[in-house]
Amino acid sequence: MQIHNLSESNSVLNHFLAQIRDVSIQNDSLRFRRNIERIGEIMAYELSKVVSYEDVSISTPLGTKATTKIKDPLVICSILRAGLTLHHGFLNYFDAAENGFISAYRHHPNNDDYFDILVEYKAVADIEGKNVLLVDPMLATGQSIVAVYKKLVEKKTPAALHIAVVIAAPEGIAYLKEHLPSSCHLWVGAIDDKLNEKSYIVPGLGDAGDLAYGTKL
Numbered sequence: 100m101q102i103h104n105l106s107e108s109n110s111v112l113n114h115f116l117a118q119i120r121d122v123s124i125q126n127d128s129l130r131f132r133r134n135i136e137r138i139g140e141i142m143a144y145e146l147s148k149v150v151s152y153e154d155v156s157i158s159t160p161l162g163t164k165a166t167t168k169i170k171d172p173l174v175i176c177s178i179l180r181a182g183l184t185l186h187h188g189f190l191n192y193f194d195a196a197e198n199g200f201i202s203a204y205r206h207h208p209n210n211d212d213y214f215d216i217l218v219e220y221k222a223v224a225d226i227e228g229k230n231v232l233l234v235d236p237m238l239a240t241g242q243s244i245v246a247v248y249k250k251l252v253e254k255k256t257p258a259a260l261h262i263a264v265v266i267a268a269p270e271g272i273a274y275l276k277e278h279l280p281s282s283c284h285l286w287v288g289a290i291d292d293k294l295n296e297k298s299y300i301v302p303g304l305g306d307a308g309d310l311a312y313g314t315k316l
């Protein structure tokens with residue numbers, strides 16, 4: 100797995116990351132959603148440097164210009180709920196991409212800290228032979244992304260897999276390395292310290308889905 104840690108060098112990304120983490124700012128849900136979307140836009144720009152391009156010639160009012168355009172077919176696939184905001188950031192830049200939405204949530208059968216991942220809803224374009232961009236703000240244990248990936252490839256084979264997450268825990272990265280193809284790319288805004296006993300990322304930002312869309316039953 101090739102890891103692209105986008106906060107290794109200083110950029111405006113760090114401002115957006117700081118705001119989504121900051122307890123005095125993050126509860127402004129409009130700003131929280133827009134910041135995740137902006138991070139998605141930055142990630143899309145960085146990711147656009149590794150896809151394939153083809154030569155094209157375009158007509159301007161005054162002549163023609165030889166340039167390039169993205170050749171690879173892209174499918175942006177996000178994990179509900181929190182992935183929706185990041186999805187829109189990617190789609191703002193890759194506006195010709197196809198789309199997919201899959202649900203995954205932590206199910207606590209015994210009302211204790213143990214959970215498994217339920218994947219119940221799937222509405223995804225045909226990914227056969229295409230570049231799949233699987234996006235979700237939080238990579239904690241990695242179980243959601245791996246469960247969704249397995250569902251995606253049950254009947255189809257993508258040409259390439261890019262995972263994009265805003266904040267990752269080392270434990271989640273290790274889990275992806277174990278369960279995903281070694282050829283895949285991981286785009287990450289920041290790699291944090293660890294998981295806590297509830298498998299939340301520390302220092303992280305809290306619950307991304309709740310901050311974006313409110314608490315659920």
Ligand SMILES: O=P(O)(O)OC[C@H]1O[C@H](OP(=O)(O)OP(=O)(O)O)[C@H](O)[C@@H]1O
Pocket residue numbers: 178179180181182203204205235236237238239240241242243244271298306307308309
């Ligand atoms: O790496 P994992 O341990 O699987 O955890 C990460 C998952 O947790 C969050 O979703 P959550 O389950 O909170 O659902 P939500 O988006 O509906 O809030 C997040 O958006 C990931 O999907």
Ligand SMILES: O=c1cc[nH]c(=O)[nH]1
Pocket residue numbers: 181237239298299300301303304305306307308
């Ligand atoms: O830290 C975490 C872990 C899982 N889901 C979140 O929203 N945050």
Ligand SMILES: [Mg+2]
Pocket residue numbers: 181306307308309
């Ligand atoms: Mg949540």
